[in-house]
Amino acid sequence: MARIDVERLTKTFQSIKGETVEAIRDVSVAVGDNEFVSIVGPSGCGKSTLLYIIAGFVAPTAGAVLVDGKPVRGPGPDRGIVFQEYALFPWRTVQDNIKYGLEEKGVPSDEMERIVRRYVRLMGLEGFQHKYPKELSGGMKQRVALARTLAYEPDVLLMDEPFGALDAQTRELQQDELLAIWREKKTTVLFVTHSVEEAVYLSEKVVVMTARPGRIKSIVDVDLDRSRHREDVVTSAVFERLRNRVWLDVREEVLKHHALSTDQFGRDRSD
């Protein structure tokens, strides 16, 4: 049985102008236990919407999401989420942010301290425990956000372009940290990104979505030797081939979307 089963999900909503917009149509995906799956697609293809439905923040118009066979009816601690905008509680210090989910769970305080210490160490946040989010860099904030979610030990990790706001160097470091954590903790990850490179580098399976309304265009299995270093992986022929494959699929959709939103003179019709 798959950990997450997305069954024929459709989501339509009313735009401000009163038009009915179909964000995703008839999407079915299965994510296996301990699997790392990425979703890529052109912007506006509904990949974040899909993630929010799985998280239980948004109700689907049709279809269902099953986690461990049970239908999702709202947000729950079995599915941890990490956002691009970090979403740390600004009134809580680093350690109190990490504690949040543990407090909700009712973990005894000495146990809580122990878990917080472990994640502070794991994420390289030593010396920053008592800082507030506004005093941290973007990369640091995202590490706190990840620690806050992991400390709760969710069965599934949902990530919505978590490294999208980071500079290229920080982003690569964070990717490798995430891979290390995923390998160590053996959690199931569903990762939304618009970076083909990132999707192929991180995941075992890449799901490509079409332009709006988002449907599944292709599912690409990524078989990379992850015991090797980053530079060896990204320069390998296998990586190159997979990246090109996914890139072409995404590009086709981007062009389609572009053609839809421009007239015959190439002018932008999207607004």
Added chain:
Amino acid sequence: MIGQTRIAAAASALAPIAALLAGWEILTRTGLVSTQVLPRFSSVGVAAVDLAVSGTLGQHLVVSLYRALGGLALSLVAGVLLGFAMATSRPAERFFDPLVSLLYPLPKTALVPLTMVWLGVTDKAAILVIFLAGLLPIVVNTYHGVRSVDRVLIWSARSLGTSERRLLRRVVIPASLPYIWNGLRIALPISFIVVISVELVASKVGIGNLINGYGSLGVYDYMFATILLFVAVAFVADRVTVGLGRRLLRWHAETEAS
């Protein structure tokens, strides 16, 4: 270094005030402006010392502060409750929004004759007017604070195990505290302004009454001294509010500046 820049900053803020006071003294001492119209600053200073030492100021200040801060406390409690209600419940918003919009342009001091009829020349009448004047900034700021809570914060809390019912206490209240504090900071000087306005017309004690009394007797140095001392008290109250906010809301980005 830091000490030096702070001294320089304080000096540059004090310089215009010192220039104004010096100009005042020169104009009145040289007779360009008659002391019948404007007392000398030096005699205002002497009067201020006398007012402070004799206890006259304290006696009236206690009354004015009681009214101003009493009214403010009521506006804080009612304003926060109303702001939260309007921001979280559609029926509450629909009901209170027209009332708030109607109350907004009304000069609250225009109600003084009415409150005098209702409650007489009492503390209660003054507090009622101050309460109404301070209510709106707190309602409006609280409302915006609650409305601008980022949905990803709500979502994060929900997925970290916070129930719908506990969201208010765990997320919405802490997230909107800086806005509420800002409303309080706007309402504080309003309560000081309104208390004086009310006391000028409808009171037998208080700073406003003292100013009015000295004015009608033509004791202008004491009148000016009373005004200046009250300005000083209001200034200190504002700085204390800002300082307290900065300490309590240390986590908030905007409290860093100003």
